[in-house]
Amino acid sequence: MSQTDPDFALDPARRQLLAGSAIAAAGIALPALAQAQTPSPTPAAPQRGTTKGKTTMSNTVMTKDGTEIFYKDWGPKNAQPIVFHHGWPLSSDDWDTQMLFFLKQGFRVVAHDRRGHGRSAQVSEGHDMDHYASDAFAVVEHLNLKNAVHIGHSTGGGEVARYVAKHGQPSGRVAKAVLVSAVPPIMLKTAAYPGGLPIEVFDGFRQGVAENRAQLFLDVPSGPFYGFNRPGAKVYPGVINNWWRQGMTGSAKAHYDGIKAFSETDQTEDLKAITVPTLVLHGEDDQIVPIDNSARLSVKLLKNGKLKTYPGYSHGMLTVNADVINADLLAFIKG
Numbered sequence: 001m002s003q004t005d006p007d008f009a010l011d012p013a014r015r016q017l018l019a020g021s022a023i024a025a026a027g028i029a030l031p032a033l034a035q036a037q038t039p040s041p042t043p044a045a046p047q048r049g050t051t052k053g054k055t056t057m058s059n060t061v062m063t064k065d066g067t068e069i070f071y072k073d074w075g076p077k078n079a080q081p082i083v084f085h086h087g088w089p090l091s092s093d094d095w096d097t098q099m100l101f102f103l104k105q106g107f108r109v110v111a112h113d114r115r116g117h118g119r120s121a122q123v124s125e126g127h128d129m130d131h132y133a134s135d136a137f138a139v140v141e142h143l144n145l146k147n148a149v150h151i152g153h154s155t156g157g158g159e160v161a162r163y164v165a166k167h168g169q170p171s172g173r174v175a176k177a178v179l180v181s182a183v184p185p186i187m188l189k190t191a192a193y194p195g196g197l198p199i200e201v202f203d204g205f206r207q208g209v210a211e212n213r214a215q216l217f218l219d220v221p222s223g224p225f226y227g228f229n230r231p232g233a234k235v236y237p238g239v240i241n242n243w244w245r246q247g248m249t250g251s252a253k254a255h256y257d258g259i260k261a262f263s264e265t266d267q268t269e270d271l272k273a274i275t276v277p278t279l280v281l282h283g284e285d286d287q288i289v290p291i292d293n294s295a296r297l298s299v300k301l302l303k304n305g306k307l308k309t310y311p312g313y314s315h316g317m318l319t320v321n322a323d324v325i326n327a328d329l330l331a332f333i334k335g
Contacts, residue, residue, distance in 0.1 A: 061142040063115075063135050065126060070119035071112035071139050075103050080175075081145045082333070084111040085136065085163075087154030087181075088262055089217070089255040090246040091118025094153070097322045098329070105330060110148075112139045114159070116254020118246065127257035129265045133162035140173055149176045149333050153318055154289060155262040157182020162265075165273040177278040178329060181289055181315050184267040184298050192266070195293040202263045209256045217247040224287035227314030239319055271301035278305045279332045281325065283313030306332075 060068045072092055082102050084095040092111035099109040113120040115135055116127055136159060140148065150168065152160030157179040168174030189196035208216035221243035223229040228240075247255070280302070282295035291309065299307040308328065310317060318325050 060120075061138050063138045065131075067115050067123050067126065067135065068121040069112050069115060069135050069139060071110060071143075072099070073108070073110050073143060074099060075108040076106070077108060079106055079108040080333075081108040081110055081143075081148040083136070083140065083145065083148050083150045084109070085150065085152035085156030085159045086111065086114065086117070087156050088258050089117065089250055090243065091249060093118065093242070093246055094319075097319065098151070098326060101322075101326045102330070107333075108145075110139065110143060110145065112136065114156075114254075114258075116258070117250040119249070122251035122254065124253060127254050128261045129158055129162045129267070130166075132159040132261070133166055136163045137167040137171075140167075140171075146173050147175045148173055149178065150174055151178040151180065151329065152182060153180045154315065155183055155258065158184050158262060158265060158267055161267050161270040161274065164276065164278075165270040169274070169276065174276055176276055176333065177274065178281065178332065179278065179295070179298060180281045180318060180325070181283060181286055182280070182294060182298065183262050183265075183289055184271055184294065185301060186266045186268070187263045187289065187293070190266070192268070193293060193297070197263075197290075197293075202259050205259050206256060209252060209259070213252055213255065214244075214248060217244045221316070225314065226316035226320050227285060227287070227312075229287075230285070230314075236320070239316075268301060271298055272303070274305075275303050277332075278302050279329075280305055280307045281317075281328065282307070282309050283315060283317045284309050284311045285313060286315045288315035 059072065060070050062068055070092075084092065084098060086092055086094045091113045095111045099111060102109050112135070114132055116122050132155075136150075148168075150160045150164060152158070160177055160179060161182070161184050164174050164177050168177075186193050187197055188202070189198050205216075218240070221228070221240045222235075225243065226236075226239060227233055228235045280295045280299045282289075282291045284291055286294075295307055295309065299305045310321070310324070313321055
């Protein structure tokens, strides 16, 4: 993956400060990229059509506040639906491996791009957990999904918790939930959660997005996200390229505002309100969302929760350990 043009990039020391600040407080430093690669080009825009004078994509739903949300809906319409909620700053494409796996198992699989991410509208406002959850509900209602299993990764796990508590259970549309490497109950250090990360961590992310988002979106997947910074780790350049591609397709405004959403939203009450069976999966070497202040606390707040942890697994275990995680997800859904 080629380094950013020197005329555009920050000096190396400055760049490392920005890229590493988000995890430095947890005692982790982002390394420099070990090998230059070339990022994949931005994909062509989806095909669009015109409806009543408005240009729209075929697989979209319009929310109550007028935001166009893109979604994928694969498989038999009478099968049990599994709905996937992606992490920051990615898109529904991050779930391709899981969607194809569960499609082969006979499920209906659905995933959407969060507002401001991927192919959804790059709106200025509404980048918070309440809007994330209500946007997901708009997709669910549009497709009339019932008895659904909702699976969320990272920020998407926070979205699932808010969705199930505020929309899924009250509407009777949710059967089970899964939180994978998820941000709840809250990432930020607070009086109630003294083990959280200091605000400087997230200020570093904000600075990185504002000053050199393209470089930040190389350094994060090249280092801590997938554990590629660990000694002996097998590095997949294509995975890094795909993370970068997804991130750069989205809106910088959505990504900047979303940092507050995933780090400062206290979801204690959401977790307490959830009564459906909920599986919590987390890697023990997660350098992005440390397990002790997330999964191990969340499962104590859930009324019907079960925790499974994975020694040595990273924040991106859904991708680099998909065979193991997919099997565990299938066992839970069928159980």
